[in-house]
Amino acid sequence: MPEPLGGFGRHSEPALLVLVSLAERPKHGYSMMDDIDRLTGTRLGPGTLYGAIARLEKRGFIEKLESTDRRKPYRLTHAGQDALSSQLAGLEVVVSTGLQRLATA
Amino acid sequence: MKWAALIRLYPKRWRIRYEDEMRALLEGGSVSVRDGLDLLRGALEAHLIRDLSAGPDPRSQTTLGGVMEHPVPTKRSATVAALFLCLPASFLLSVTMKYGFGYDMAFDPLESFWTFKPIEYFTVLSPLAALFLSVAPALRVSVARDGGAIKGALVVQAGAVRIAVAAVSFGMLLVFFGYFLTENIVYVRVHF
Structure with missing residues (x-):
């Protein structure tokens, strides 16, 4: 089965991080950036962050919420939740296999 | 240098959709040279991949498999x-x-x-x-x-x-x- 973020190519990592960040609750760009920084120790640049947001929004994985604030919050859609679950399940197989092989090496 | 000015390099359709929030993001914290270069790269990418600026496409059908119908190009x-x-x-x-x-x-x-x-x-x-x-x-x-x-x-x-x-x-x-x-x-x- 193809990976849900497979079509994102080299952009799949920032997209995955945005999905993971939004899995907690709806967030605007600055909160996502902070959350991803705390989670991974990597600070996404503004161009990379909004590139990922645009790709995910285009695919219907996230949606913008109405807000009077200039900072617009985004939330995961059902398709985004499914895509994230599927992507993480795929990664889990890789992680567990890797750890298993390291343990027996 | 005001890095937010680099947002002007993005395509118009992109700016209509994201300019306000990107400016708010840049005004909310310190912006490094690395961020400036990241903005330049993002602007170039937004020009090269026109679909990116368009926001969600109602004609696109997203499935779990990640397959997306490509929209018909504009005229x-x-x-x-x-x-x-x-x-x-x-x-x-x-x-x-x-x-x-x-x-x-x-x-x-x-x-x-x-x-x-x-x-x-x-x-x-x-x-x-x-x-x-x-x-x-x-x-x-x-x-x-x-x-x-x-x-x-x-x-x-x-x-x-x-x-x-x-x-x-x-x-x-x-x-x-x-x-x-x-x-x-x-x-x-x-x-x-």
């Missing part, structure tokens, strides 16, 4: 391609009027053509550019790995305007090529 590139055809079209029209129907022109189009000014090269090359502009945005090439096999697909999504412009461009290229053959090979063999 903008086809319109630009059509504009490229104006000059060669006027050239062919003036040649037909003078040599086909004997309507004397204020100038001899073929004589003026062979003076090798830049505009003449543009006349010949513009149908080629028009053909590229009309066809390229309508092509989608996808390569995916399915198990051990690599599968490729070429999809053409073109409207009537795009097909018409491509056909006219191709026709003009054939006319110019035919003229080149007649003038340089057939004529030379017959007369020399």
